[in-house]
Amino acid sequence: MAEDLDELYQQVILDHCKTPRNFRALPGASRRGEGYNPLCGDNYTVFVAMDGDRVREATFQGSGCCISKASASLLTDAVKGRTKEEVKALFGQVHDIITTGRVTGDGLGKLAVFAGVHKFPARVKCAILAWHALVAAVDGAETPVTTE
């Protein structure tokens, strides 16, 4: 496979797309965010249980392409234990790496696998969709978000 493809579909991404983590509804979730890209058909719900200002648990359900699903899966692992402000700071870093490939700050951990997405402009919206749904969830927004 071409090098660019290996950058886009990193092993971690293929793994999370095949075997998504936290892939379930979350009974007792205090917040939920909907992300829907009608052109792709990518459609996710991100569930968040908050302890005060801190994310105790995050899960997701839905369907879509490999990139969007892996992103949602990795996101739910990454935000547990973070405060609302920390989640938003992380969103900023993830947004940077997905759209430019540049790592800003530290603490991205596994999320650094999305550095290759910016070379595929048509797929940026896939990688960022669940993140917008997450931010909507922690903000308590009720309108579904889209990245198309």
Next chain:
Amino acid sequence: MSRTPDWAGLRGDFPILDQRVHGQPLIYFDNAASSQKPRAVIDALRHYYEHDNANVHRGIHELSNRATTAFEAGRERVARFLNAGSADEIVFTRGTTESINLVAAAWGGAHIKAGDRILLTEMEHHSNLVPWQMLAQRTGAELRFVPVTGDEGLLDLARLDELLTPQVKLFAFTHISNSLGTINPVAELCARARARGVTTLVDAAQSAGHMPVDVRALGCDFLAFSSHKICGPTGLGVLWGRPAALDAMPPYQGGGEMILSVDYQKSSYKQPPHRFEAGTPDISGVIALHTALDYLDAIGREAIFRHDQELAQYTYQRLAELPNVRLFGPATDRAGLVSFLLGDVHAHDVVTVADQRGVALRGGHHCNQPLMKRLGVASTARASFYFYNTRAEVDRFIEVVREIQKFFAV
């Protein structure tokens, strides 16, 4: 026509095909979305702008005369292309979508009222669905749908007579499904509708330029197609209408070109087709479409149809030999496109990997969201062909499909 076209030679007429994409030779399999343009069409655009450009129908000077003559010659050419009775039956629009919107607004506004029904099919492109939804919402009419039989993608014609109730005023349907490749029996559908006094509209976006389309043989009342899918420029479409149907229609948009005389309080309008063409039309587009139609008919639309059908049939068979491939549309007698899914791999992942191999596919719902829901899928990947595509390209495409299967382990 007994002569076999020189397909390889024709391919050489398309400058865009001679390039590499991501380091690989381009294989353009997205023709159902838009076709490529032969040099003759590109040259026609250039020639018009370098020699004859002026506005039509209103100038007295030489350039305006030339532009008007060439523009109206384009209308005559489209009439011949469709075997229409006269050029007055040809209305130029921005595309198939606008052609259908024109009928929905002008014909529909005059003929559809609350309680009437508009019959469509479950396989319509959004452009032959949403305008009728808007008309139904405006008038209180209702929509009904001829069902699709499932993955094989045929219309359930056993249901047609019961659906053609006295309330039905219009039956609008596609000639060829852009996502299934189904070729609908247009002449039969029109005959059955006509027997009930129902007006018919045919969406020929995927058929015009891909097979012979003769409005008199089909027996429809309206037919719409786009220039850009058949070697012509983008932004231009055609509406053919039966003269009696066009004559009975009020204007669509108001403005210059469509009027006879204008006062501050009221105006009178031209006869069709000019009544429906407000504003300066796509003059260069019509002139280049004329060239495109000459080009296609020099090859022969029967020959193009056979060529594309053979490629689609070959692709369908090769894909069917692979494991975990879901194929959509009829197994035989299909048009020149194949929709498929590889296991549970999303169509956009298929398209992204194929693109890195130089193969341009379409992935998505193909502007057929209700049909996709009906088939229980979010999207499909689609390979669609035109006469410049080759069996060698299909073989390469199958290799790429096998790589994709390996990559995603399906």
